[in-house]
Amino acid sequence: MKSFGYVAARDSRHAIALLAEHGATAKILAGGTDLLVELKDTQRPPGVVVDISRAQDLKGISLTEVGLRIGALATHGEIMRSAVIRDLCPALVEAAHSIGAVQTRNLGTIGGNLMTCVPSMDSGPALIALEAQVTVAGPDGQRRMPLSDLFVGPRRTSLVGGELLVEIVIPKPNLGKPAAFQKFGLRKGQALALVNVAASLWLDRDRTAFVAPRIALGAVAPTVIRAPRAEAFLDGRAVTPEAMDEAGRIAATEAKPISDFRASADYRRDLIAVLVKRTLATAYERATATSKERVS
Amino acid sequence: MTDVTITVNGSVRSASVPPETTLLKLLRDYFQLTGTKLGCDVGDCGACTVIVDGMAVNACLMLAAQADGRQVLTIEGLATKDRLHPLQKVFEESGALQCGFCGPGMLLSAKALLDDNPDPSSHDIRDALAGNLCRCTGYSKVVEAVQDAARIMRKPQTEEARQLEMHGQRHGR
Numbered sequence: 001m002k003s004f005g006y007v008a009a010r011d012s013r014h015a016i017a018l019l020a021e022h023g024a025t026a027k028i029l030a031g032g033t034d035l036l037v038e039l040k041d042t043q044r045p046p047g048v049v050v051d052i053s054r055a056q057d058l059k060g061i062s063l064t065e066v067g068l069r070i071g072a073l074a075t076h077g078e079i080m081r082s083a084v085i086r087d088l089c090p091a092l093v094e095a096a097h098s099i100g101a102v103q104t105r106n107l108g109t110i111g112g113n114l115m116t117c118v119p120s121m122d123s124g125p126a127l128i129a130l131e132a133q134v135t136v137a138g139p140d141g142q143r144r145m146p147l148s149d150l151f152v153g154p155r156r157t158s159l160v161g162g163e164l165l166v167e168i169v170i171p172k173p174n175l176g177k178p179a180a181f182q183k184f185g186l187r188k189g190q191a192l193a194l195v196n197v198a199a200s201l202w203l204d205r206d207r208t209a210f211v212a213p214r215i216a217l218g219a220v221a222p223t224v225i226r227a228p229r230a231e232a233f234l235d236g237r238a239v240t241p242e243a244m245d246e247a248g249r250i251a252a253t254e255a256k257p258i259s260d261f262r263a264s265a266d267y268r269r270d271l272i273a274v275l276v277k278r279t280l281a282t283a284y285e286r287a288t289a290t291s292k293e294r295v296s
Numbered sequence: 297m298t299d300v301t302i303t304v305n306g307s308v309r310s311a312s313v314p315p316e317t318t319l320l321k322l323l324r325d326y327f328q329l330t331g332t333k334l335g336c337d338v339g340d341c342g343a344c345t346v347i348v349d350g351m352a353v354n355a356c357l358m359l360a361a362q363a364d365g366r367q368v369l370t371i372e373g374l375a376t377k378d379r380l381h382p383l384q385k386v387f388e389e390s391g392a393l394q395c396g397f398c399g400p401g402m403l404l405s406a407k408a409l410l411d412d413n414p415d416p417s418s419h420d421i422r423d424a425l426a427g428n429l430c431r432c433t434g435y436s437k438v439v440e441a442v443q444d445a446a447r448i449m450r451k452p453q454t455e456e457a458r459q460l461e462m463h464g465q466r467h468g469r
Contacts, residue, residue, distance in 0.1 A: 033354075
């Protein structure tokens with residue numbers, strides 16, 4: 001690795017001060033699973049690496065008055081082991097489990113995964129399907145926005161210089177919303193997604209129709225995207241295998257996949273249709289399983 | 297330079313290193329603990345797996361500075377003076393390793409798994425070892441060896457010793 005300066009931030013305030021001090025020459029280090037690979041490869045290293053991995057206030061997973069708070073530094077491993085996430089947001093556990101392998105999941109953070117802003121990120125779809133919000137801190141204080149507003153393009157977020165991703169929040173009304181995540185890669189372990197999909201849904205009072213379905217697609221557009229036409233098609237419609245099939249076909253027309261050495265655009269469109277159907281079916285199973293528990 | 301102090305295999309060790317030094321380089325080049333292997337150096341192969349504060353991680357993807365103040369277990373700390381760890385003994389006797397390059401990482405990933413889950417299914421084992429590439433064995437013997445070691449480690453201490461003995465005889469040692 002080419003040499004660079006290094007400074008460890010005590011907490012998020014200290015990190016923001018350090019980012020302000022070092023400006024554009026600074027690079028943030030969280031879990032390091034992407035940054036270190038990048039630093040080993042580059043001929044132009046950053047002036048200083050601001051290590052936030054010890055900032056306690058960016059860690060932890062907890063229920064708050066606004067919803068489920070996931071600190072930006074929560075690792076994929078911590079998300080998989082979190083009892084509250086397993087209970088309320090199993091789709092996030094599925095997404096975390098699909099990332100890398102044990103060793104990288106113990107280092108890599110959810111905030112780091114989102115901030116890479118690669119289209120194939122596995123943390124994005126399930127969070128988007130649950131309409132997650134993010135908190136961003138900078139020299140002028142904090143702001144909250146929908147996660148979807150963080151994504152601008154491949155490797156481009158809406159954060160401006162000196163800002164830091166602090167936390168991800170699943171809003172309280174969506175806690176326990178039945179949802180599922182599925183990824184299709186070339187192997188089960190250590191593979192990037194050819195396509196990844198998450199779906200969430202409520203059922204109406206009779207438990208026969210979709211209410212507020214949300215479908216998120218990864219690796220098939222410049223950023224993780226929603227499939228609003230497929231969602232609108234399902235909203236209020238009776239739950240049938242045919243409806244889920246059709247939603248998959250519609251979602252496939254809403255993506256803009258590319259062909260590359262991993263898969264062709266046509267193959268990716270086929271995968272979207274299949275994965276949308278499957279995630280809807282799993283989310284529906286979860287919705288009915290929950291209702292049984294509530295009755296008994 | 298950055299001052300780093302870590303507890304490796306129970307001993308407190310310090311070094312002053314350039315900031316770009318990885319934990320892997322610290323262990324191998326500064327502490328001469330060369331059992332931890334340098335393979336791909338980008339977190340894919342798992343040859344550099346060590347256990348930091350109880351968690352299996354890729355030592356190539358951590359800066360030494362990030363390990364400051366933490367507990368690190370490397371392959372050199374797995375056996376005691378008197379005897380091999382049951383995982384090491386079973387791996388050795390059953391030929392779960394061939395060239396052995398992936399061994400230190402495999403064993404530490406397996407140890408982290410068994411510390412957390414003493415009775416893993418073969419699926420659990422494959423999941424836990426997905427980040428450890430082996431180009432010799434085809435993995436079947438590795439998975440069986442972890443299962444055998446888990447079975448032996450679940451027995452009380454005296455029984456564990458007896459089972460290890462029997463395992464050795466079965467494999468002609």
